[in-house]
Amino acid sequence: MAESVDQMLVQMQKAKEFGGDLVELRVDFLKNFVPRQDLDILIKQAPLPTLVTFRPRWEGGQYDGNENERREALRLAMELGADYIDIELKVAHDFFGSLPRERPEHVKIIVSSHNYERTPSVEELSDLVARIQATGADIVKIATTAVDIIDNARIFQVLVHSQVPMIGLVMSEKGLMSRILAAKFGGFLTFGSLEAGVVSAPGQPTVKELLDLYNMRLVGPDTKVHGVIGNPIHHSKSPLLYNASFKSTGFNGIYLPLLVDDVSTFITTYSSPDFSGFSYTIPHKEAGLKCCDEVDPIAKAIGAINCMIRRSTDGKLIGYNIDYLGAIAAIEEGLRASNGATLAPGSPLAGKIFVVIGTSGAGKALAYGAYEKGARVVVANHTYDEAKEVASKVQGQALTLAELNDFYPDEGMILANMTSVGMEPRIEETPVSKETLKHYSLVFDAVHTPKLTRLLREAKQSGAAIVYGTEMLLGLEFKVLRFRI
Template identity: 55%
Template structure:
């Protein structure tokens, strides 16, 4: 174990020994502490000839793994030959070898019978490719792995729900032996990031996207530079973004950089959540200090909070949840101010409004596409600034409900292209139409945009959506969702930490990510 605590291991899944050695150098340059040589991925691997080359040339500690096909690997040779390969790795002084639980007892007994003396640590592993068992069942599994004589316990489960990860982290926190605990799949990603906080021995990071050795594996660069897993410890506070989908979000890049800048012992992770109430009830410990909330949970968040800020309550949507010292969850909405100040500045900067004491939105016709959480924030914010509000939505009932709440007008989205009561209107899209990967979609045809003096799109991936591009082409001023994203994040950071947001850094981080 190194002083940094949890190690970062880069799995090498090359197709040749020379390529694997090149990957090892890449892994070292990108912050890996250990590499796993997945020799089962090399066609025709010759243990007697190739293992000495790999081990003698290693520049980092190395795990030698020849994963059997029956355990999710690609090794198809005889089992006796596979175990001889691993036995040779031990004789040659590999730092670690990985052997599956199903055959580990006999393998370790063979090492003892043959009186092989080595500093090699034996990792005994088990992979469940279907589910994450109960806490009791995981405990029994760990006991079975320990009973083989393993130096290091390793188990990997599959998350069918993000709440599965909590059981693995609980067991990891109470483990008395070196343990590698991983949760596979998209819903298990947080386990791979947070395992250092709970005492995990090692976590895996792929060299790049497409080179993962298991589903849901983050990249080495993300683990090292975005989540800074080498700095996480027992006292690290956890924050994150709750959404579905969520992995497109730039919030982890932004907030983690801000935490580092302000020397705050915290990490910000993506939470892929289906049932918000269930998630909040499971992850209810004080260490989980707050959450950003995005599509589709902003309205549900209102009902899940113990207290709600008056602005968020009026809007009917929460995009920020803070856990207070007494455990209560308090909901806020930073979308409203973030979006409306961006639009107001856009009007000023484009020469569409003169500087004055009142908002440039006063008396303007403000058209909002969408009636969800972000749409509500835009509608209420515009009304508070004196605008006349129109809500366009596919579901007319929802549009009417929101329009009535803000004293505005409702129309069906299909009719918006013909809605041109006046020129100089402001359009604000609050839906996900046009978001990656559907970048060729737009909520309105190009010829309908000429009636607007300014068009705002809450979508920020990509930075310039089809809606904004076409609006600019017909002469409208445009404001990207990036502006709303940055500004609402300022508010969230300050609510999470009680400190001023490092605004210049946060803006630089977001802009550099495009």
Template identity: 60%
Template structure:
């Protein structure tokens, strides 16, 4: 996608150096694409002759989501020219393919493959409608069919995967948008002909397109095949998560045939019932409590907490849920105290006897409250909704506060504060759950948010003289255990720390 010929040539070379196999020329994005026939021919000739990679030539009209709004005959003539001038693939819309075949007399060079495409920017049709669409496209004489739908829900992608795996001709398939990202990442697993990656962020030719760098370096795209096990992080939002970077690098380091992806999920029960071939999941806000009901077996501690953050699909297809959050977080807080000279109490923990204030009464809040209680701490739960704080406090045997009350709560010095909410997470980095003045009573402040690494809460706590423990420490701690449950192999702890240190 570029405005000028020079920009397009630069991007083509960048595509090659970045590791692409093929370059799609979106001729409709060029400002000269509606010019006189002689200059159009010259531009097409230059682009195809100068391309360092095999080419896929596309001239998308506005009525199919592109930028060209000129004469249709001129557009089809440009596609014919591209075919005759050596393009390796040309993309013609299903709606226009009959006119195109009339123009060309149905003939084309042997080297050029005809892609017949259909784009739906509203939704993903039913399986029956998709089947009919693909059959209709095949009947046009397409060498390759391409369907692009829109994922309204992540479960829509399952229909795209089904169509892809059943196709009798080579097929390019995707569901656009963030909920459809897995359709692009897992294309090789289900037999897709290719996937699209953008050369640079911001130059996407369709919603939800990853960069070449993400495809190759984060998701190990070239290593994905039919037997690759799929893992992922279930959440909403979820795009900020660094988990795919961590797990995929670890998988690659030992040659484990697995891929870990972002899963933007609205309804966790519906998701788990749809993707019965996926192997395991991390679970984050807001699904940690709801997923408990979806598991066939739940670890007793996770059941007590009422929250699951790790789900493994066993060989018999059943789902096992456990909670690794509280171990990762509590260990990180204990390590922070010990490193600063605080001694273990009677329970064998420096948390023994301390007042431990948890912000948030959701899944992560329950996990930390349980973990700290187990270590001998006295628990206070602060939450926006006081009733939820009271419910958890009664279960755990602690005190409840509203979040507003926390600003004036300072019964003693040396307290521990743990934020388990998303307050302060990107993009809302100016937010904090508690005033700076109130932080002076705390010895240590922990924030489960790790994007950004140093939140406003942690920055202000540090300025007040408190020890700070970042969400990265919790993230790494809980990831060790999840990795081992997913793979049955020891976690590469040094590699995990190295990856997160560079982030």
């Protein structure tokens, strides 16, 4: 999407180095575009096959000039050796009618339709495919917008039944899965940007993410789909861990960040056996439990799940909660290290006051885990009744967050923040005052973006040992991977 030919040549070389198969030239971004001169250079010097797109403003592009000149530039691109060109459905009939009878055989014409507001029904999409085919298109392209993550399923359904080569993508963050799973459902191609945030359409991942994070080359019709369900979800590090682990073990699976509004609707929509397992994070751990066919006793006692697996024998969804294992292990290790007794028997949590901030599914799980280790659990929350409900299950004490700053019945307490306070973008927020932190020997923060939160920074300044949220994540995901494999 560069503004000059020279910049485009540099970007094309990067596209090849990064692992692209072909490069789309968005010539509508060029300043002072001279079609014959510029296209001749770009097409002949391209290190990859080329797709030439000259997108007008009325279809979401940059070009706002004469329509006949735009179409003439696309015809010229065909003559000069472009491998693909993209023309919009709205003008496709006229464009095909203007082509010479003997057009270049090597070039494929993509006829595209973009919906920047929503994703239509399957029936409407099927009708749209038929209309595009009727123009004489070699390749059908439909790009819609996800209002909800379930909108992807309609594109998948149309893609998998398409009788012609088809590009089917859903824009926006909620449409990310369509761009990655295009390889599973038979999509002709998917688009990746060269740089994060510099995109030609909303929700576009980078080439490096597609190839190195999501292992796109390994995705096929039989690939099992997994992911982490949450809202927000862009900060999650789980895809990094799982996709690398799947690749290293030769497991034919992919793991995605899933921005979900309603868990029940998501689970009902993606009920295929190929959608075989999910992790759960804020705020959907309790809602996930309600969608299970069976629930592990520990998850039932906690009242939330962090892991759901579709049993291969009967398709039933089984819920588990091992949230506390990673966190408790990291906190115990931190305590032992700070006391210089890494091999001491028993849990260093036994008998200590363990303050849990938050009553989310993760908060409930950690309260349960601390109680199991013999700690005296205190649950603090904005809403006292919610704190009291969780505390009652672990024979603990309930506080409001306002009371927490004046709560120090003992020295050397342990504090665990299980809320999103301090997470990007609100990185200057903290759940307790710095003055209070001097009464704690160890502070743990489940937030892992950023790694060093304000809470942890001030705890360290106050003399407490600190445990990062990433340590919980690594410990937890390792246990889940062993459990699943």
